[in-house]
Amino acid sequence: MSEGPITAAIEITNPTGLHARPAVKLTKLAKSFAAKIALAFDSGGPWIDAKSVVKVMALKAPQGAILHFTAQGADAAAAINELVDLVRRDFDEGPHAARAAGVPEPGHAD
Template identity: 75%
Template sequence: MTESTIKAAIEITNPTGLHARPAVKMTKLAKSFVAKVQLAFAADGPWIDAKSVVKVMALKAPKGAVLHFAASGADAGDAVAALTDLVRRDFDEHLEGEGAGSAGTGHGG
């Protein structure tokens, strides 16, 4: 049985780019899949392990950078789809500033 590699590319639109918090979200999501997931700035690499928060943070990808994902394994397609969707949603950063998980805000209703 041969493993195919699923690839996709997406531009970062998050105003602060791929900083620490989005890097953690991305690596946690990547780790939730069995597939080997890699990340690069260019379609031909160099590739890094998308499950390594240290390596992902070291990219310091700014807004406008294009992230290339490559995954191989049983759930590679799902992994690439989920990761590109996370980037498309700006790493859900907009949700954090709007009281999602309102613990500790001190604001009653």
């Protein structure tokens, strides 16, 4: 018996939004899971395939947009957790990436 879909929503805080590099990172991560994964600007859709870089880039999601994820399959929960974490880390770009890597921010000595 199949479990119901796993869902989550998160705001894009990356200053440049979901542009080309983040879209590639998001789709590459989504493709690493067997689950069927979709995303949308609204919890009611329309939903697009999160594994399609062309469709994800076509969203042109700006900073401040809310991304809604849904996933269904054996590894759906792990997929949603990792995708939300990627968005939370600003797609590993900018200051969040430096902090995650243990690099001090400019002006801060460790």
